[in-house]
């Protein structure tokens with residue numbers, strides 16, 4: 197075997213997770229294909245393959261949309277279902293795109309793709325303007341608390357690159373977004389097909405003074421998208437070597453869910469409420485001074501308390517709520533509707549519990565934000581506010597405060613399928 | 622002090638989280654070890670995840686009997702170095718026992734047979750989770766794969782019936798007889814893998830570095846000359862400078878003409894390469910959706 201030291205200086209680049217949603221024909225596949233192509237993330241054999249298909253189908257030019265085509269069944273139906281992940285990178289950043297279909301029947305897929313995203317990209321066809329589904333995507337982005345929203349007004353080439361059209365759509369969307377919990381919204385007029393304002397500045401829209409899409413994605417500030425204030429360390433796994441060299445070793449492994457843990461810090465252990473200090477933080481063979489989200493580390497404490505999976509290390513003066521009665525916004529994922537009074541398995545951080553649905557408060561119309569207090573039947577793709585009671589107290593924060601300690605999934609006890617995603621209010 | 626991770630650190634942290642989740646949620650997991658850099662990376666991350674304890678799962682290598690000798694040598698070194706347990710499922714043995722039949726002809730490959738032996742071994746070992754080194758960027762069919770991928774009692778994958786995965790909440794619950802495939806390095810690209818291994822200064826099989834080897838060309842793919850492949854009369858063997866971009870069965874792992882003899886040269890080559898690593902795999906060329914078809918049957 198060969199061991200070699202790299203001489204390339206380690207250029208540090210951030211990871212940005214992007215979710216996209218668009219309805220059929222808005223140009224989402226073309227846009228993603230263009231980003232991959234223009235950032236040179238496409239290989240020659242992939243390019244040759246789509247070129248061959250484009251020619252066979254008699255299309256004019258290379259259809260970049262084919263690059264992001266998914267599974268066989270979908271290819272046959274000519275639509276994308278589910279969530280597909282795409283990768284591209286530039287010297288500045290690595291991007292993971294969660295590519296989801298935009299139709300209402302795929303709300304659950306959009307929710308899935310949005311759950312970890314830093315940026316939501318919403319496409320609008322310039323000829324059509326703000327549609328019901330545009331609003332739906334924005335509502336989902338706000339519900340899932342995606343920190344940044346970028347609205348791409350596409351097919352500008354088909355409206356003569358008109359500033360008037362752009363302004364009208366811009367104002368209409370902004371008007372609507374003021375009702376949402378979104379903080380950072382950006383607008384970019386583009387043509388995915390022709391490449392205007394994707395990587396290079398468009399010469400057809402000199403009236404637009406903002407950045408290109410790629411420039412935006414490379415520079416949007418994402419370093420503070422995690423919560424660095426409230427220390428939350430859910431114990432994932434207890435490391436016990438059972439070997440002579442490490443006889444008394446007991447480390448608590450996990451991924452930091454919030455705040456900055458430091459060696460020597462006084463901490464509180466949940467659920468016991470005992471306090472102690474962090475004696476050591478390890479990352480593989482290295483001892484480190486601090487750990488912060490989303491690092492996977494191993495934490496040691498001074499006193500001989502026993503912690504297990506599902507317990508949490510926090511700061512004594514900043515504890516999460518410890519509750520059994522919890523209010524959630526949920527997105528329902530399953531064909532079998534939610535059962536009021538029904539029992540489900542619940543997962544929150546590294547903890548598993550059971551819960552009962554106490555009440556459906558209302559169903560929310562994802563197109564209008566309207567709260568329907570009457571209809572209590574929650575079916576697939578519905579968004580609803582519910583109250584549950586869990587068998588064990590959970591250590592929770594509101595989803596708005598922390599996306600990790602504020603989220604849960606519900607699992608059907610009979611089929612073991614994931615039936616809902618929940619955001620703690 | 623900066624409070625953000627660079628992208629390799631974040632990928633590492635995500636993978637370690639997934640691997641620890643497997644240890645916590647399953648009773649009898651196993652690491653599928655193919656010999657290639659992706660499974661080497663996975664083993665290395667598993668070592669990190671549990672250090673200083675040993676990796677709590679064995680490695681399972683499905684041995685086609687057509688391996689590069691260097692790959693086996695490396696495998697044994699790795700197992701010894703990290704004090705791992707190794708289980709071997711032998712395709713040759715299954716053939717000898719008449720449980721499966723060898724393909725015939727010039728393009729005969731044991732890839733399909735591998736699936737059979739794999740499923741057989743998983744059942745025999747009563748493994749409930751098998752960790753694989755699959756990456757979503759490798760191939761279209763993998764773009765929608767989950768970290769925790771549910772398989773029915775026949776080991777099959779149903780692309781239409783996959784559990785949604787949100788945040789970092791993984792649902793590994795299952796019925797008796799079902800199992801999971803888990804892909805901890807889903808979000809890594811080929812370049813990420815190389816950059817990371819370079820940064821960590823970790824030893825790799827010599828096959829990945831450019832070296833002289835006797836090779837011949839078939840259907841546009843360069844193959845290493847070996848006793849397992851019957852050459853056509855017109856297929857001429859030449860000695861060339863080559864390296865492997867993937868390591869698998871000798872009968873279907875294409876090698877590449879390359880001068881990249883150091884890890885930095887490899888990174889440079891991968892970064893500027895115009896062909897996907899799968900471009901060199903004879904088995905993927907059989908049909909446009911071949912990967913997907915093999916997945917449904919239970920291939921890695």
Ligand SMILES: Nc1nc2c(ncn2[C@@H]2O[C@H](COP(=O)(O)OP(=O)(O)O)[C@@H](O)[C@H]2O)c(=O)[nH]1
Pocket residue numbers: 218219220221222223224225226227261350351352353354386387388389390
């Ligand atoms: N003129 C023009 N056509 C576009 C543009 N973007 C996409 N299209 C076309 O719109 C159609 C639908 O695009 P596609 O990317 O498949 O849409 P998807 O269904 O949202 O993925 C295709 O015929 C594209 O060529 C654009 O910016 N300008």
